[in-house]
Amino acid sequence: MSESKIVLEAKGITKQFPGVLANDNVNFDLRKGEIHALLGENGAGKSTLMNLLYGLHNPDKGEISVGGKTATILSPKDSIALGIGMVHQHFMLIPVFTVAENVMLGDETVKNGSLDRATVAARITEISKQYGLDVDPNALVGPLPVGIQQRVEIVKTLYRNAEIVILDEPTAVLTPQEADDLFRIMRDLTARGVSIIFITHKLKEVLAIADRITVMRAGRVINTVIPSETDSAQLANMMVGRQVILTVDKKDHEAEEEILKVEGISVRDQRDLETVHNVSFTVRGGEVLGIAGVQGNGQTELSEALTGLRSPTTGKVTIDGKDLTGKSPRIITEAGLGHIPEDRQRHGLVLSYSVADNMALCDYYHAPFSSRGVIQPKALDENSRRLISAFDVRTPSPFVNAGKLSGGNQQKVIVARELSRNVKLVIANQPTRGLDVGSIEYIHGEIIKMRGRGVAVLLISAELDEIMALSDRIAVMYRGQIVAIVDAKKTTREQLGLWMAGAQVQAA
Amino acid sequence: MQSEKQSNSPIKKLLQSISDASLVPFLAILTAVVIGGIIIKLVGGDPFLAYKGLLQGAFGSKKALSETAVWATPYIFAGLAVALAFKGGLFNIGAEGQLAVGAVFSALIGYALPEWLGFDLPVYIHLPLAIFVGMLTGGIWAGIVGALKAYTGGHEVINTIMMNYIALNTTSFLLNGIMKDRSPTNVIARTPLIAESARMPEIFDGLRIHWGFVLALLVAFFIWWLLNKTTLGFEIRTVGLNPDAAQYAGINVKRTIILTMMLSGALAGLAGSIEVTGLNYRHELGFSIGYGYDAIAIALLGKSHPLGIVLAAFLFAAMRNGATRMQFLTQLPVDLISMIQALILLFVAADAIVRYIYRIKSKGERVVLTRGWGG
Ligand SMILES: Nc1ncnc2c1ncn2[C@@H]1O[C@H](COP(=O)(O)OP(=O)(O)OP(=O)(O)O)[C@@H](O)[C@H]1O
Ligand SMILES: [Mg+2]
Numbered sequence: 001m002s003e004s005k006i007v008l009e010a011k012g013i014t015k016q017f018p019g020v021l022a023n024d025n026v027n028f029d030l031r032k033g034e035i036h037a038l039l040g041e042n043g044a045g046k047s048t049l050m051n052l053l054y055g056l057h058n059p060d061k062g063e064i065s066v067g068g069k070t071a072t073i074l075s076p077k078d079s080i081a082l083g084i085g086m087v088h089q090h091f092m093l094i095p096v097f098t099v100a101e102n103v104m105l106g107d108e109t110v111k112n113g114s115l116d117r118a119t120v121a122a123r124i125t126e127i128s129k130q131y132g133l134d135v136d137p138n139a140l141v142g143p144l145p146v147g148i149q150q151r152v153e154i155v156k157t158l159y160r161n162a163e164i165v166i167l168d169e170p171t172a173v174l175t176p177q178e179a180d181d182l183f184r185i186m187r188d189l190t191a192r193g194v195s196i197i198f199i200t201h202k203l204k205e206v207l208a209i210a211d212r213i214t215v216m217r218a219g220r221v222i223n224t225v226i227p228s229e230t231d232s233a234q235l236a237n238m239m240v241g242r243q244v245i246l247t248v249d250k251k252d253h254e255a256e257e258e259i260l261k262v263e264g265i266s267v268r269d270q271r272d273l274e275t276v277h278n279v280s281f282t283v284r285g286g287e288v289l290g291i292a293g294v295q296g297n298g299q300t301e302l303s304e305a306l307t308g309l310r311s312p313t314t315g316k317v318t319i320d321g322k323d324l325t326g327k328s329p330r331i332i333t334e335a336g337l338g339h340i341p342e343d344r345q346r347h348g349l350v351l352s353y354s355v356a357d358n359m360a361l362c363d364y365y366h367a368p369f370s371s372r373g374v375i376q377p378k379a380l381d382e383n384s385r386r387l388i389s390a391f392d393v394r395t396p397s398p399f400v401n402a403g404k405l406s407g408g409n410q411q412k413v414i415v416a417r418e419l420s421r422n423v424k425l426v427i428a429n430q431p432t433r434g435l436d437v438g439s440i441e442y443i444h445g446e447i448i449k450m451r452g453r454g455v456a457v458l459l460i461s462a463e464l465d466e467i468m469a470l471s472d473r474i475a476v477m478y479r480g481q482i483v484a485i486v487d488a489k490k491t492t493r494e495q496l497g498l499w500m501a502g503a504q505v506q507a508a
Numbered sequence: 509m510q511s512e513k514q515s516n517s518p519i520k521k522l523l524q525s526i527s528d529a530s531l532v533p534f535l536a537i538l539t540a541v542v543i544g545g546i547i548i549k550l551v552g553g554d555p556f557l558a559y560k561g562l563l564q565g566a567f568g569s570k571k572a573l574s575e576t577a578v579w580a581t582p583y584i585f586a587g588l589a590v591a592l593a594f595k596g597g598l599f600n601i602g603a604e605g606q607l608a609v610g611a612v613f614s615a616l617i618g619y620a621l622p623e624w625l626g627f628d629l630p631v632y633i634h635l636p637l638a639i640f641v642g643m644l645t646g647g648i649w650a651g652i653v654g655a656l657k658a659y660t661g662g663h664e665v666i667n668t669i670m671m672n673y674i675a676l677n678t679t680s681f682l683l684n685g686i687m688k689d690r691s692p693t694n695v696i697a698r699t700p701l702i703a704e705s706a707r708m709p710e711i712f713d714g715l716r717i718h719w720g721f722v723l724a725l726l727v728a729f730f731i732w733w734l735l736n737k738t739t740l741g742f743e744i745r746t747v748g749l750n751p752d753a754a755q756y757a758g759i760n761v762k763r764t765i766i767l768t769m770m771l772s773g774a775l776a777g778l779a780g781s782i783e784v785t786g787l788n789y790r791h792e793l794g795f796s797i798g799y800g801y802d803a804i805a806i807a808l809l810g811k812s813h814p815l816g817i818v819l820a821a822f823l824f825a826a827m828r829n830g831a832t833r834m835q836f837l838t839q840l841p842v843d844l845i846s847m848i849q850a851l852i853l854l855f856v857a858a859d860a861i862v863r864y865i866y867r868i869k870s871k872g873e874r875v876v877l878t879r880g881w882g883g
Contacts, residue, residue: 307756328758329755329757329758330759346752347755347756348753348756349753350746350750351749353749357742362758364757374738375739
């Protein structure tokens with residue numbers, strides 16, 4: 001691989017945002033047909049570097065060359081013309097358009113004055129076949145699962161003849177199955193000469209699939225290594241600049257009285273299909289109950305029903321003895337719930353509010369954040385400064401809009417807010433999605449501390465490792481039902497995997 | 509990588525944000541004025557004379573200033589009404605109707621209440637009551653649309669337009685019927701004059717500027733305070749920016765939508781009340797025509813910021829008021845003024861054009877079409 005030629009090179013790239021030097025004299029290159037992974041802690045400047053290559057931002061200093069020639073990339077139009085495609089951390093699809101319409105958007109094929117959908121659909125089918133990217137050109141994008149939406153994004157880049165594809169944290173929202181599919185697709189692409197830049201926080205993935213790995217920290221490139229000469233611990237060390245403990249140190253802890261009690265609830269989703277059937281379980285104070293399961297088996301609707309975002313159709317939910325079935329989020333919150341929602345940008349944050357405002361999003365209306373209906377900016381400010389330093393949120397100041405933070409730091413704003421409130425129960429849905437190893441270590445530590453203080457924790461996570469590391473008991477969810485609840489110490493990854501895939505539980 | 513040097517003095521920050529926010533509207537106005545000038549030239553007029561007339565008519569004398577303020581008063585109230593709804597994520601096209609409803613009921617209380625009661629009321633009861641009833645009825649009128657939105661999902665744009673038809677036709681019906689001024693010489697659809705006790709005192713002898721103008725400025729400040737400093741304002745803005753996050757945060761989204769519409773309608777109703785109690789001392793069909801629609805333009809131009817709205821209201825008021833003088837000096841039709849106003853709006857609404865002309869880079873965030881996750 002090392003003798004293949006360099007298709008893209010960035011030299012001395014510097015980018016300053018207000019209060020943040022996001023890229024500091026960065027050098028980076030990509031060879032033909034390789035998968036070059038980009039690692040780095042939250043806010044290290046990975047997305048920024050990619051946005052610069054793609055023309056969404058322009059560098060203050062530095063030079064980019066593509067195919068050996070110096071390139072001027074002022075907008076995505078330029079980068080697309082140079083054969084660069086990007087799949088963003090946020091997808092950029094229009095939900096009410098079909099796959100074909102989304103793919104041709106901005107590059108429409110016109111025949112006799114109207115859109116030539118047939119030709120486009122034919123090309124999409126051709127691309128799908130060629131790279132094993134199974135998509136239906138005539139499907140509406142909105143209802144498609146994220147894994148498929150992501151394929152649409154990839155098809156979109158290939159449709160524009162991209163030879164260089166940038167994938168910004170593509171696996172964070174995928175199920176392990178979907179991630180495996182993506183890796184297969186990535187290998188197919190590189191075998192056909194496409195070069196890929198791949199951003200992720202999952203060290204295992206990097207070691208498994210990358211040809212080279214570049215690590216960034218605080219806007220700088222720390223090093224470029226090859227997988228066979230490194231390991232998770234060393235990568236983590238390079239990213240964070242210190243030793244990271246990748247296992248959770250969890251002391252045995254006597255569970256206390258029941259805090260959350262769920263009795264036979266069923267929930268319907270917005271299409272009015274019942275996605276949670278007759279689910280019952282309890283979580284005690286000082287205990288972590290993990291809910292394992294492949295995404296899309298009812299976890300989202302279950303957590304919405306428990307937190308008041310959706311009403312269950314039948315059943316009963318009690319918190320600390322109070323019947324809270326179908327009550328509003330405010331009432332449930334006041335009964336002692338902290339909730340880390342699954343979709344951080346949809347529920348968890350108001351992106352155009354400051355970090356300080358977001359850190360009081362659920363508590364703005366009472367003391368100390370307000371008094372007699374008037375917001376107290378000083379209290380908001382103090383609270384946010386405390387949380388920013390405790391949770392190591394990388395932001396130039398508490399007044400910056402949350403939308404300006406890097407993805408992982410946005411997540412940290414929510415986690416900090418929810419774990420710092422005075423709660424009896426925490427429902428954490430994908431709490432560490434998109435976080436770097438250092439932050440995961442810290443947040444796992446915080447969850448374990450809360451458990452130690454007698455808080456009940458319901459952890460919903462697509463990461464089996466996370467479930468195994470934190471849980472005292474593990475419930476497996478499959479097709480809307482809890483198919484097993486077991487003691488975490490008495491089960492194995494393999495066993496859980498089988499249940500998650502729908503294997504029947506043996507009467508033990 | 510982190511730096512704490514960001515937070516400059518609050519005053520500097522305020523100035524910075526004002527100049528950031530007003531740059532595009534300012535350039536839009538400039539561009540419209542230039543294009544307007546070219547058009548005046550093309551139709552054979554003298555643009556400099558025309559604009560001189562406009563300025564004289566708007567600001568050239570005590571009387572001109574007073575008249576500009578008179579025009580600006582309902583614009584400020586109604587502009588605030590539309591802006592408040594905007595902040596709550598609602599598009600209130602119905603200020604026109606809410607304003608008419610407020611004016612009718614204020615007038616009714618103003619002329620009929622003493623008759624009903626059989627005795628005269630002191631001004632400190634009668635006047636506030638007349639204003640309050642105007643706000644209340646305007647608020648209810650808009651609140652109906654809010655409730656339809658919250659409970660049935662009916663879109664407020666369509667429903668406020670419908671409600672405008674109902675309001676304006678009902679007003680016409682009332683002013684031609686049971687509420688019509690019965691004095692023998694009257695042939696116009698208008699109410700009787702309101703009682704002295706329901707009128708605002710004059711500020712200056714001989715000038716029409718009234719206390720309603722001062723009230724408008726105070727209300728603008730109050731709305732700014734309400735939106736930015738109170739928990740209610742936080743709720744309104746959160747629902748406007750991200751209703752899902754608002755629900756998550758425990759805000760009652762339905763209630764907030766209704767309340768926002770009611771407050772918006774109350775402000776529009778206040779615009780109508782003040783015209784009645786401060787200026788005309790009655791309501792007449794046609795007195796308020798167009799304020800509610802101009803208000804949308806003013807809210808847009810003022811970027812929904814109360815200070816911006818006061819400024820935009822002044823601009824519109826000055827143009828309306830100065831137009832007569834301009835016409836007198838140049839014999840150009842007043843419609844030119846409407847055209848320049850329309851151009852300003854066009855450039856504000858399609859700010860991409862202005863940004864393109866003046867090569868301003870958009871500071872806005874990039875458009876995210878489907879909300880994925882992360883950042
Ligand atoms: N548009 C912007 N305006 C201001 N600051 C920004 C902007 N975009 C990014 N930043 C800042 O630049 C820094 C780098 O952000 P970037 O998104 O590149 O991080 P990242 O490495 O992708 O992190 P993550 O793993 O959390 O996604 C962060 O401190 C962020 O706050
Ligand atoms: Mg990123």
